[in-house]
Amino acid sequence: GLAFGAEKGAEFIKQNDPESYALLEAYADGVNQYIDQLSDARLPVEYKILNYRPEHWTAFKSILLLKYMTDMLVGDRDLEYSNLRKILGEVMLDKLYPEYPQGVDPVIEPGHDWGFTPATVNRPDSISYPDDLLVIESLPQPADGTGSNNWAVSGSKTKSGNPILANDPHLSLNLPSLWYSMQLTTPSHSVKGATLPGALGVISGFNENIAWGVTNATRDTRDWYKITYQDDSRKAYRYGDKWEQTSFRIEEIKVKGEPVYLDTVVYTNYGPVVYDRTFNANRQDVNFALKWNVHEGSNEQKTFLMLNTAKNHDDYNAALNSYTAPAQNFVFASKSGDIAMRIQGKFPLKWKGQGKFFMDGADPRMEWQGYIPNEHNASTLNPSRGFVSSANQHPTDSTYPYYVFDNSYEFYRNRRLNSRLSEMNQITVEDMQALQFDDYYLHAAEALPLMLELVGANADSDEDAKKYIGLLKEWDFYADPNQKAPTLFFIWWKNTYGQVWSDLSKNVAPIVLPNYYRTVQLMKDAPNDPVFDLRGTAEIETAATHVQQGFKEMLADMKIWEAEQGDFSWANYKQTKVQHLVPQFKSFSVENVYTGGGSGILNATSNRAGASWRMVVELGEEVNAFGIYPGGQSGNPGSKYYSNFINRWANGEYLNFDLRKSDQTEGVLFQTILN
Structure with a gap:
């Protein structure tokens, strides 16, 4: 349902924020102007090898890109937990898979005063689940190593008295690079950081007044419902004591050298029926509908456009109000001295245990009961401990009044990070860079x-x-x-x-x-x-x-x-690789990168994943910033700027990322980076 979700997003943005939609269209116009001037000889080498030409970009594609990012970062284990419930029973399941194990160190500091009266959630008196053991392949999940670190320390803990913010998103290590570093300057503001080709603005970065960064806020926002059709026509399905009407969406799938494949997808009030008689019909989970907040209209693009121009904590909060998915831990710091963390997304309002297992779509009591009010999303501003941090762990302690669950919370990076930040004082930018490159296992x-x-x-x-x-x-x-x-x-x-x-x-x-x-x-x-x-x-x-x-x-x-192999030193064993987006194009990849770290370590560099971008920003009178990523500013494998950052990245080095002033000529804007 990603294309369906992108269409809903486009409709939502057009109706609620035409200014953002106009910017998306202007962005597409710029991309297409470049595409149209490309001769066959000047096409990127990948298009030549694959015998394609790039088709025109659209606002829809930019929206779809962010939906795809959500799918890449969000998984669910409803299938696996349903099987475990059947195999182990609930007592053993809770013992081996506790939702809140001892020793959790959450994103929001323990003992936080929430300051609100929670919305009411009604749990059904009795619950029955589809209870067949499902012998099928697992559903796709986020790639191993997907995660991130971010944190900010207040001036009370730094040598300069200025806040310092750090962010390093952990994703697959690819060439051409996932990120493209950029400074965007207008008559009213300058912003700099990591941009995502295809999306507007800077995603993780800073301007003259604030800095921000993101990590994945792992939360269960996808649930599966068993659909009982009235008959083989699939035009109606049971919902309580009545039959609800389905709708049909016909999607075109282009196949090179063959006719277009037409796929008819059934939609219910929950969402699309993903596997059915025409798609992977041999699975036992056919006729399960996917409910996911991605299928509802939202405008994540507005969040980043507003962050790019934000000046203070109020602006940061206003920007985040537009953000739905994928849920993120947004860290913040400002020149005025504030530091903050907010766990932002559109989170279903659930009773305890809801969505952990496959549910019966014929029972209306299994429906979500709305969403957690946006103002009740967990957040903190200037905590007394002097820092905020996240590393994909539990969002809160057990006092948070809403049901929170995910199968993939992190337990090691976050505790190492919080331990170090707690004991550190007189912190410098160099200290924060060293912490991003920390190899403690x-x-x-x-x-x-x-x-x-x-x-x-x-x-x-x-x-x-x-x-x-x-x-x-x-x-x-x-x-x-x-x-x-x-x-x-x-x-x-x-x-x-x-x-x-x-x-x-x-x-x-x-x-x-x-x-x-x-x-x-x-x-x-x-x-x-x-x-x-x-x-x-x-x-x-x-x-x-x-x-x-x-x-x-x-x-x-x-x-x-x-x-x-002989040598079993760590770098030689894990053999970190920065791989071309087409895996078969091995000559365009960089293999056996000599670097430490690993999964579960702050320097989370494993074989195929790691810090796709490292940024450290000090918010003083003059903003001082440093950044690096494992690639280069060119997507052309023949360019010396294709992979020239990799060795520096592998050694824990950084490039000066200070904002260039308006009186500096355009020609030298990225001279420091390219050199």
Whole structure:
């Protein structure tokens, strides 16, 4: 339903904000003027290889781009949780997948005074779910490594007395780069930062008065409803004690060298029926409708246009009021000294547990009960701790009066970030840059001592085992590129984790496994718990059983790696790649980038994902800014500016991003960046 959602968005913007729509059309006109002057010889090389010409850009495409970004950043595990409920029962499900585990460090500081009376939510007296075990492929989910960090510190914690803001969105590492850095100057304002080709304005950046940045606010805003049709015509479906009429949307799918494919999609009051008899009819979840706030009219583009010209906290709040999806944690800092964080999106008003599993679309009680009032979205301004931060973790503590759920909250980057910000004072821009490039592996720091304790005599099984154990015991838990211990831990943990949940993994129905954080908690607090003996074998299995087996598998894996590759330093093992958007165009990619970090680390650089943009801004009398991204200002693989930032990015270096003054000539505007 992305195109449907974009059409709704276009209608909404035309009716409610014609000025924004005029800007979208003007943007498209500029793109098309360039396309029309392109001869075949000057087409980008990708179009030549694929034998295409770019078609004209439209306002609709800019809106669709932001809907696509939502789909890229938002997932749901309704299918997997429905299966887990059937396999484990609700008691074990809650034990292995607690919605609010011990030790959560939320985005909004604990103990925050919400200052509002919440809207009422009515929970049905009885709830029944479609209860068949679904043996099908999982639905597409956000790519591994998708996440982000952002934070702002107040002048009370900085050396200069000025607020400092930092942002690094974590996405797939691609060439040409996802972002394009730009300064936009008009007679009334200048703004600079990372732009998203196809969308208007600066997405993460700053102007003369404020700075802002975004991270993904993981929240469950997609739900699935089983549809019961009246007959094969699919013209009506059961809704309570009556039959509601469906509507049909015919979509054209262009196929190169073949006739256009016409796809008839059924729409219900919930939304589109995604899988049906004409699309993946072999799935067991055919005839489920998707309810998603993307299918309702909204104007996210206005948010960024307003942020680009904002001058203070009131302007920031006004800009965010237009924002629906994908939900984001918007960090803010201003020259006047304010710092703030707001978790912004259009969030369904749900009773506890609603939307966690597939629901029966014939039962009207399963409907969302509206939306959380926009003014009740969690936010904070100038908290007493002197900083705000987010890293895709739980949005709030348990005192927030609305039901909040997602299956993918982060548990390591956020705690490392908050720990460092709490203890730091006299902070400088260089300190914030170092924190963005921080390689401390908190997961390893919490899991490895436990694993070393549980491995027992297996640690002395041979000379290789002694060597590896020695490296691990000496490790300082920093995943720097030249370190070897991160590789050993990564492989040992992967095998141990696989052993712990091997019985669950053997289910033919798709499920999601308990996360790393919960697994370590169970290994530490209850190493002899029956959850470690799900197979029920004659020999009772414990956490130690799995750690020891994982160690044996690590030894075998390392024997193969050292024989074939030799060097098992961390950078050589994870082999970070910045890959061309067409994966087969390997010669246009940059492979084996020498850098540290990893998933779950503040420097979140894994094999294919990481900080797609790093920005640090100090809001003094003169705004000082620094930025970098893993690519370059050209999309042409033959240009020296195609990938010239990558080595600096990999080394944690930055470019000066200060605003250029109006008296500086246009010709030197990006001389600093390009050089």
